[in-house]
Amino acid sequence: MASTSRASRSQNASQSQANNTQAIVQKDDKVRGILNYILDHSAEKIPIKEKDMIPVAGDKKELLLRLPLVTELLADRFGIILKPLEAASKSYICISEAPMASIHELTPSQRPQYTLLYLILMYIFMRGNRTEDKKLYGMLEMLTIMVDEEHGYFGSNIRKLIEETFVRQQYLKRERSQLSAYDDFKTYFVWGARAKAEFTHEQIVGFASKLLNKDPKDFEQYLSVAQEDES
C-alpha cells in the first residue's frame, strides 16, 4: 500500500515549501552544532564569519534558517547577544547582555588588559571620540607605559595588544586620513563596535573620575558632547 497518496504528496510538497521560507524553530543537531561553534569562538572575541559557520550547518541556507533560533537560545540560556558586526555584515560578534558586576569575573591575565583598554577608551572619549595614535602613545608614555617595551604590570607586546588584538576584537578601530591632499596620512583611533556595545560613556567617566580623583560631574561637558554626536 502506498504510504503517500497523490493528495498527501502535494500537501507535503507545499508544506516543505512553506518550511523553506520560514525559520527553523526546532532544536536539531545542526542548531546545537552552530550554537556550540559560536560558544567555542566567543572567548577570543574575534568576529565570527558566516562562511566559517556554513560547514557546521551544511550549507548557507540551512545556516540562515537556524540563526534566529540560535540567537534566541544564546540570549535565553547564556545571556549572550549575537549581533551582526554592521548592518549588512556577514560577520557576527557576541556581546554579554549585561556588564560585569566585578573584576573577579576576569582572569588574572585579563585584568591588566582591561585596565589598559579603559585608559585608552577614556583618552579617546576625552579627545572628542578620536585621537591620533602618536598622541595616544604619548599619553601612555606619561604614565610610564612604553608601547615597545616590557611593562611590569601590562606585560610585553603592548603595541601588538593595542594595534592588533584590540582592533581584531573590535574594541578599537583604526582610521587613516589626511587633512588635505598635501598633508601626510595620519592614523587615528576611535571606539570600535564592541566598545560601543559593551561600555557606556558613563562607565568610562566613572573609571576616569576614580583614576584621576575627580568628581564625575567634572566630565558632564564631555558626556553632553558625546550625546549630541550620537543623536
Next chain:
Amino acid sequence: MSGSQPVKRAFIRACKNRSYLGYDLIDEILTPLCGMHKVTKPSSKEAVKAFVSEINDSIEEFCQSLVFIKYAIKGEEYLVYAKTDATPDNIANTGLTAEECQYFSKLLDKIAAEENCHIPWNAAYNELSVQSSAKPVKKSRMQHLLHKWSEMGYFIDLYDSIYLGPRSLVELSFYLTSNHSDHIKNCTLCKCLVLWDVKCASCQIQFHRDCIHKYLQKRDICPSCTNLWTTSLRRSTSSS
C-alpha cells in the same frame, strides 16, 4: 533560590571565563552580582550547589555543564566549567595550529603517564617539541600556551611541577581512565576519577577521602582488599 535568570546567565558567563572556581571565588563573584540584581545570594555550599544544579538544567543539552570536583592535591573543591563532549584533540583548539593541538595531547599524555601525574616544569618544553614538523612550536609559544591552558584549568603549576588540572580531570575523565589506567582509576565507591587521594595501606587502592570516610562509618575494612583499614583520614594540611 529560584532566582533571577539574569543572575544565572551572568554566573554561567563568569564560570566560562574563569574555567574553574573555588568557593571563595564563587562568593566573590556572587556577592556583587546578586547585589546588582537585588536577589538573595546563595551563601552556604549547599545553596550554591542547588543554584548550580538549576543552571545545569538549562545548559546541559548544549554539552555545557558546571561540575564540582574534589581536587585532592590542593585539598580544595572546585566548580569546573566543562564541555561534556571534550576530547584531547578538540580542547581549546580555536585558532591553534595542528602542531599546537598536538603539543596539548603530548603534554597531557606525558603527565598522565607519570605515577603521580606531574612532571618537572622544564620537561613541559624541552622534551616536547615536535621535531619532524615543518612548523615546530617555538618555546616561547609553548610557554604562552601552557600559561593559557593553566588559566583554563587543564594544567596546574604547583611546587615547580606541572600537574593535571581540575578541568582535565572533569572533561577528560574517560580518556584518562581508559588510556592511562595504570595510574588513573575511578574510585570504586562513587565511580568518578580519583587521583592524589587516600590509599589503603595494604593494597594501595585509592579512594576519595569523603567516599571512604562515609564507607568507614559502617565498616572498618578496605572496600577493595577487605583487610582492616588503617590509613588515617585526618588531613595533614589545613584546608577549608
